[in-house]
Amino acid sequence: MDENVQVVVRVRPIERATKFKVEKNTISTLDNPVKSYTFDHVFDESSTQNEIHSELCSRYVLHTLEGYNTCIFAYGQTGSGKTYTMRGSDTTPGIIPLVCHDLFEALSLDQSTISTVDITYFEIYNEKLIDLLGETSPRVRENNEKKTFIQGITKFRVNRVEEILHYLSAGDSKRSVASTRMNLQSSRSHAIFTLSIKQTEPDGSVRESDLKLVDLAGSERAKATIGIDDGKRMKEGANINKSLSTLGRCISHLAKNSKNITPYRDSLLTWVLKENLGGNSKTCMIACISPSDLDETMSTLRYATTAKEIKLNAKMNEIKPNDNEEMRAVMEAAATNRKELENLKAEMSNLQSEYNIKSEQWKTHEKLLERFNHINKLNDYLEDQLRNEISKVKLLQREYQISKSEIKTAYGALTGVISVLREPNPSSNKVFGLESLISDISEFVLQLDSDISSFA
């Protein structure tokens, strides 16, 4: 479905601001000649995080659950409120935590759909991609359909919003932030938080979508950084400006619908956001302005006006169940297995808080979680194979039955583990017993792995 990039403006409250007039969705200068700009929405300086939430978050969560890729990114000069809008604080949470709450609430209302949520969090700092949730060295790659993806990034499967908030804070503590003249807590990198959602319906149809939430670094002039650790801040500033000017070139290119090649590859930021800027995505740009600086504000408003012209081509990423009955049965079996494992994982996680399980026992739990993730990966692998290579269905089905019974055995063993962990003070013998159970499970999984690789 063709649809334009949605563009909204948010005005930061600030003393000694150059005055602008906001009327409905139009913002105008006060001096002659009056210049007016109209957007999908303008949030004036009195706007609250709640207003931004009700206007934007539920809509983008809904699109994501419908199976569309979506993206919300905050753009604007340094100190204009991008991080405040996207991330907020503990008392005034921003779009990222609010979207996560909405998403989990919506998923919990639909009991018949089996859903998984995976998250990644990375930054682009000085034209390098840095994993904020791990120590990997991820790289941007292009697949056969010319879509970019991040290879080698740390991904976590999450079951509760609290888990996401934990990972977000861990990622934030790694993010490059420094004091500049314009902002005491200035983001020196572009941060991209992605939620990948997969929903399997009882009839076997599968919807997959990515929701990207982006807090860009701010455009800035050299004077914003000079005097504070000059060399490092200047280099960061130059890289930030380079990627933002490439973003500007891509936006104006896409807005003109030019036949030439869009220069996505000229910066890592635009390369990573390629699909969200000009392809299969529903995208919203939040242009943040801090009207203390008229020139910067006018430049942001012009930039945002150009972005409004971009046409996107969002498609619902849904795979309908194959007519083949056997295929459908296997897909359903995969979905049931996944649900069993997810329930078990959630139960283990509840146990930790319920019984305050610590130290050795908890290490045991963590090893189990690793195994769950491993089994989940095998499930993913099987489902992909099923979708892509229909001719192998029969063979896969046989292999899958084997894997299913292995997983069931593992499930039985793990249920035993849970009953031991439920005891408030399991003895060290029991903990030792748990470890031998884990090594059994690990053998099952290795066996399963080698079974699968033998026919792959």
Ligand SMILES: Nc1ncnc2c1ncn2[C@@H]1O[C@H](COP(=O)(O)OP(=O)(O)OP(=O)(O)O)[C@@H](O)[C@H]1O
């Ligand atoms: N709408 C708002 N209401 C209250 N305070 C705000 C608002 N917007 C921004 N601020 C405050 O202004 C300061 C700068 O905001 P923020 O760090 O979000 O800017 P930024 O656009 O992310 O800048 P940079 O590009 O340097 O990272 C922060 O102290 C933030 O709390």
Ligand SMILES: [Mg+2]
């Ligand atoms: Mg910031």
